[in-house]
Amino acid sequence: VSATALVAIDWGTSAARAYRLDAEGCVQDRRAVPLGIRHVRDARFEPALAKLLGDWHADPVPRIACGMIGSRQGWVEAPYVDCPASLTALADRVVHAPQDALTIVPGVATRDAAGIPDVMRGEETQLLGAVGPDERGVLAILPGTHSKWARVEHGRIVDFTTFMTGELYGLLIEHSMLGRLAGHEPGRFSRDAFSRGAARGLDEGELSHDLFGARTLALTGGLRSEDVADWLSGLLIGREIRAARAWALRAGIDPSSARVIGADALVERYELALADAGILASHGRGDAAARGLWRIAARAGIVAASVEA
């Protein structure tokens, strides 16, 4: 077994994922702990880090983290870097926890067409891990609670935009009148209901009207109660794709193909809806955060990397 060169942590609000990387930046080992920053009381981050790392904690290798750990509620605030944000700019603006226990990567900020700020923390690192510094121009998607779409080019995040797709889906299923309609069948997925919802989402319309369709279709026999959740998922993802495509076109980004980053069932749903929208989807590699942290650490001189893998 080769020696560990870097401990890399994606430290979010509710969970943390840590990786041990070897001298080539390859993942040797990984662990996930439900120890997000909101579980850390009275700013006791040092013991939280020890708990998170377990027996890795004794290893005297450099450590780097991205995510909410660098927010105002985190250990040390790492102010946002504005778009276009390069690997070098992020590496130049890392901050350090006391006793250099941890190097922390800043988040990235932009403004939308109306001048309203948009922000990410953690996703910038995943984006720069999933898109190589030599790649020319990639439209990258990070599906999730707050989905991000970004243009990544030659190791920099040119611009990005956020959609609260996952959070809205959760709210609707758990707390709304539509959620009460939805029959629960764990593990079941209706491709047909999802696709019908996605078609509605990809079409012109206003979300607060279109959502009501789940109720009226269920009421009039056009949608089975066990398909309501998949229809809503399709509607929300379809609407996100429609709006993101318009955003890309306004920004001069080619929306005919996109790279979806992640490793779960959600990515498959995006791939289905992107196909419905006529967008060629590719699947980004796993462990994008670990790869991005490695690249930033190398650029910052924290690890000696002859080749940025």
Place this chain on the structure above:
Amino acid sequence: VSATALVAIDWGTSAARAYRLDAEGCVQDRRAVPLGIRHVRDARFEPALAKLLGDWHADPVPRIACGMIGSRQGWVEAPYVDCPASLTALADRVVHAPQDALTIVPGVATRDAAGIPDVMRGEETQLLGAVGPDERGVLAILPGTHSKWARVEHGRIVDFTTFMTGELYGLLIEHSMLGRLAGHEPGRFSRDAFSRGAARGLDEGELSHDLFGARTLALTGGLRSEDVADWLSGLLIGREIRAARAWALRAGIDPSSARVIGADALVERYELALADAGILASHGRGDAAARGLWRIAARAGIVAASVEA
């Protein structure tokens, strides 16, 4: 005191409002009870009606009701009447509870541009109460959990559309990350924050992106936490107005003026946002449901009305 000619009930999911009307259809007395159909167990509607009416129950006058009491979960199902739905069509399609304890008004259904059904129960009666049978053409708004916009003309509902504005607002404030940001100050209203949100809502954009602005603005000092709720309210109402105006234009309805029906603080918010959108707003009369029930009862011959007030 003149004699009671009709007992009229707006019987919804969570609450019921009952009115005693005199021979001219004027409200003599009213009562509101938290005895919506979801509080009625085992279909025991007869005792629920007795409880709702209290000492009015002994009065041997005709009774009529609109709302969810006519749904599949109600006392007797009154199938939807399709748009355009006239006062006469509604009166012709009333159904009767056992022993003629209650006459029940049907709901109204339509289909949107994509062919998806839209429905209302109770609002059809309010619309026909708030717009006189002699009026030529009114764009009417019923703000609420599920806001309705309708074209009402010569005593018929030509078409309508629904927005889940109030339900989304409640979900966001009570259960979302944005709600956790929002400082709570009962009774306070920030006209400025509401108007800024409404401006964003009236502009082009996708809701699931625009909502995220509440977070980024709060994070970057552009919005005080105690103003987050009003900004979100403005955004949602603004977006509803934008989409409803587009709906009206597609349907050949003049959207330059609108009548807002209701009697609470929500109506004031709609009037502010409509003014921001350049739409001339008027305030519909109160007790629209009682007036509508009177008109339907008269048309159905349940009360003898020489003049339909």
